[in-house]
Amino acid sequence: MTRTVLSSATSEVVIGFDEPFVMIGERINPTGRKLLTAEMKKGDYSRVEKDTLAQVAAGAQMLDVNAGIPLADEPKILAETIQLVQSLTDAPLSIDSSIIEALEAGLAVYQGKALVNSTTAEEEVMERVLPLVKKYNAAVVAISNDETGISENPDERFEIAKLIVERAADHGIKREDVVVDPLVMPIGAVNSAGRDVFHLVRRLRTELKVNTTCGASNVGFGLPNRHAINNSFLPMVAQAGMTSAILNPLHDGLVPAIKAGDVLNGVDPNCAEWIKAYREPTPEGEGRGGRRRGRRRG
């Protein structure tokens, strides 16, 4: 029963085999967002503020924070963004950068136990990221590719994930603090992308016994009605054993699809979270009480 415990100053979230699926909001990321890029670059975080509150209100238990802006002072902007976000929500954060100085600046100001996003199995990356993860007592996303790129063979991706878990152990990082990203290819480009990731997630869970995550928004890339692809993908991959994902909780239907997955995977005892989220309001205050009692036994 692998449990990855993340925290803010005042709150904990557990990614785990018997826990509800953890939704990590992806919106605080300037990549491909011109306005946000321009604003963050000049220190205007009003949009970050809105994205923080909206994602948490939509159901995200954690937020990913990325400040990857070309030619900007990324360490400074990432640290400022993290401080702002932590002042607005007690959701634990994933600190997302490919620049080691930015990760360190973020970790230095972070209150609680963060998720570092990410390391790959590339030698140089592991040897820079893993010591930081250990130093700040964080957890880390392990992306299953190496110097040679991304293998099309999911079993090779399994071996690469295993290598990162072992290297993390060498640095004193426990298996439960490594959350593997098996890499989800766009299904429009790679027809076996779904089956591959279901197979790989199952192996990661049963054999390597690690938690898993993925960037979920790209699976439908290039296809029409792509959000509907996502809304089926998330409960399916959760059924295969995935325990968290980085996603946009504001996309229509995605949060109910994932919460229904929790119900069906048996990780929402007595459907309590589901009923709390979707119970229809009744006109009478008293009626609500009566109805609540009546429904309690499902």
Place this chain on the structure above:
Amino acid sequence: MTRTVLSSATSEVVIGFDEPFVMIGERINPTGRKLLTAEMKKGDYSRVEKDTLAQVAAGAQMLDVNAGIPLADEPKILAETIQLVQSLTDAPLSIDSSIIEALEAGLAVYQGKALVNSTTAEEEVMERVLPLVKKYNAAVVAISNDETGISENPDERFEIAKLIVERAADHGIKREDVVVDPLVMPIGAVNSAGRDVFHLVRRLRTELKVNTTCGASNVGFGLPNRHAINNSFLPMVAQAGMTSAILNPLHDGLVPAIKAGDVLNGVDPNCAEWIKAYREPTPEGEGRGGRRRGRRRG
């Protein structure tokens, strides 16, 4: 690669491990529908006609036909309904009754190879239904309960399904013509209902090598926002290996959820069906024409 081939006079549908999920429309069923009951009883099939066309238009590849009306001449009504439905669509049918005379009357008029819905493992039921299935060269839904009722243990339900498959073989009915219904309990009443059925479907597919189906509409029974439970359940159970279900294709979001499941399970080569169904219309008439042509084979 188990393939259950059903047909009408002019068209074939295959339920199979490498085939798109087969949606069997459930609407032609008077149970719980007062108006339809009253109409069918007096030989007014106008609503049946509407339900036929609407379900096929929504994407159902097959239709279930039930005429279970208390104190009515069910064999006659079922036979008439089947003849009407077959005059309106070339979708193969599932002939649904608990009355053996009604099943026989339906099979006698049916054009093609039907799915008989259903037998259980009850001795008396099997010994009446299976000879009929053989006589009319049909396929049959095998519901995994026996005289003692429905076991809560999915592995006992597996053994019961196996017993029906073996008995069918004694009657000269091939394994691929037995489609097992593992029985889906309402998740609000049985918290492990989802996990149980995922586990059982996987065993039925890999060990017993049979196709599977279920009445999908009851899994969310008693819960608020129950359609959202269904919309996650179907792709999840398809990912576990289920190959068909009896469901309402008119429910909001259900058909796209299942078609996305096909894409992600790798049974929609090149996402061709998905693109055909959901390609956005273009403002130009020429573009629309392209769409219509594209849909014709759907």
